[in-house]
Amino acid sequence: MDELITKKLLGKRLRELRKRRGLKQETLAELVGFETSNSISNIENGYNYPSIQNLEKILKVLDSSFVEIFSVEHLQAPGDLLAEINAMLKSHPQKIGEVYKIIKAITD
Numbered sequence: 635m636d637e638l639i640t641k642k643l644l645g646k647r648l649r650e651l652r653k654r655r656g657l658k659q660e661t662l663a664e665l666v667g668f669e670t671s672n673s674i675s676n677i678e679n680g681y682n683y684p685s686i687q688n689l690e691k692i693l694k695v696l697d698s699s700f701v702e703i704f705s706v707e708h709l710q711a712p713g714d715l716l717a718e719i720n721a722m723l724k725s726h727p728q729k730i731g732e733v734y735k736i737i738k739a740i741t742d
Contacts, residue, residue, distance in 0.1 A: 642680035647703055649678040651696045665695045 652662050652674075659671040659678070666688065668674065674692075676682040684692060693703060723730055 641683060644683070644703070645678040645680040647705070648674075648692065651698050651703065652678075655696055657696075662692065662695060666691045 652659070657665075659674040663669075663671040663674045666674075668688075673682070673684075673688075677684050689700075689703070693699065719733075723733065
């Protein structure tokens with residue numbers, strides 16, 4: 635995965651976790667110790683990576699882990715996700731029925 639895509643996915647994931655906790659960028663920035671919310675905004679928009687120290691602070695405030703923040707596969711473009719799902723199903727055709735049931739259950 636190229637660096638720009640990785641930055642954007644990390645930023646999207648951070649935004650997702652922040653919103654899940656009901657925090658505004660300004661609030662997160664304050665709790666982490668940033669002077670302004672620009673740092674959070676730049677990370678969320680994929681312009682900058684946080685330092686490891688700042689990432690640790692952000693994760694502590696968000697009550698998240700490194701594993702959780704880097705779980706970004708679901709944030710890929712829909713076409714990429716479909717291609718990956720199709721590849722998985724081609725490798726495991728015996729699972730198609732089970733996958734169908736799951737999709738049917740969550741879309742009804």
